[in-house]
Amino acid sequence: MSLEELPVWLPDWCREHLGSEPVSVLFGMRRISTVAGLRLADGREVVVKTRADEGRAASCVAAQARLAERGFPCPRPLTPVVRVEGLAVHAEACLPGGEMLHGDTPEVAADYAVVFARLMSGLAQVRVAPPLPNPRWVRWDHAGPGLWPPIGFLDDRDQGPVLAEVMDAARRARARLLAAGLPNVLGHADYEAQNLRWHGRELRVVHDWDSLAWQPEAALVGAASGTFANTGPPTLAPVESSAAFLDAYQEARGRSFTTAEHEIAWAASIWPAAHNARWEALHQQDPLCGNALRAQAEERLRRADA
Structure with a gap:
């Protein structure tokens, strides 16, 4: 530019x-x-x-x-x-400098989770009008008639390339999320490696605050547990790394999730991946997220009781 x-x-x-x-x-x-x-x-x-x-x-x-x-x-x-x-x-x-922290291992997941806990603790003290509508990749609470939030430039395309497995995972995860009954809080909804910079294992800066959302805490944590490792085209972190993220987050926040919160976190880990898998299919891109979701969906849905 x-x-x-x-x-x-x-x-x-x-x-x-x-x-x-x-x-x-x-x-x-x-x-x-x-x-x-x-x-x-x-x-x-x-x-x-x-x-x-x-x-x-x-x-x-x-x-x-x-x-x-x-x-x-x-x-x-x-x-x-x-x-x-x-x-x-x-x-x-402008806050230049620092490097991305690469990797999707449980150990790296824990580092990201501790920062996310610090971030969420800070936002808990902030009072602003809810930033609605939520970003489309966490907008499972939309009021539209279909499964996906209304997005004209996507809805106008032929939906045939979107795999039935992706649709099924999204539908089941959304149903569990909509039944959550948990209070909404303010949180960062685009928590990806490409939006953070580090000095070694010390955090330098978190970017992309345009992507705040108003959803249950467990859902925001769950979404982050699936996306934290994204450094470019999105995919889905391994199940064991998402589990490590959730454990480290709870430890850093000093409280354990209820059974329902655990389930909501796992359901929310699916929705951004399903959104991204749909995007890939509709744009004829390599199915990085689609393949990861297809491999992991049943285990994540089982943990979500969905």
Whole structure:
């Protein structure tokens, strides 16, 4: 990404909200959000994030700001959310450095779980409006008529390539999740290796606070137990590593899950993988998540009592 590729409104936005204009692009990425690392004329390095405004962004950025104020290692927001041409835009501090922690062994899972417990403990002290609707990969609680949350650009495709095994796993996991009867809490719903940076086994920073969700704690932990090892195209961690993640999380939080919470955690570990397996099938991608889910679904569903 170059300066010429930035939105035409961005230099003026930076001058108005940051007091200086961009002079170079440090990095750029376009996925669900557009993320641009910029060097400003006054020498500061910042990150500007732009995404479609579903009404979630203000709560996500406010929660991120509260955690940063309390010393949690996440980028400090430099502006509130500002709406520009129907988009939600904000700037945050640039925190470069660190490396991804690779691996999906039980030992690595435990490291990630301890950080997730610290993150969830911090968010438990934050009061913001629930960031709804939830991110689509944890939106099993949608009010639409079908199995999947309504997503036009996916729903318009021929669903034939989505394997019946994926549909069955998603359906059974969703039914168990909807029967949870547990209170919702604030949590990070895109807890993947690619969104964290470490110095050795010491955490440097957690990114992607756009992906906060409002779901039961056990469900958020369960989802993270399946996704924590993703460093690129998503897959599903081994069952024994998800189990280690759940055990280490409970130990770090100082309380044990109830039987129902254990079941909800295992059900939630399936839903993001099913969402990703559907995506792979509809986009004719290598079925990394689909294959992992097919191999593990019955054991995870058994543990979920689904």
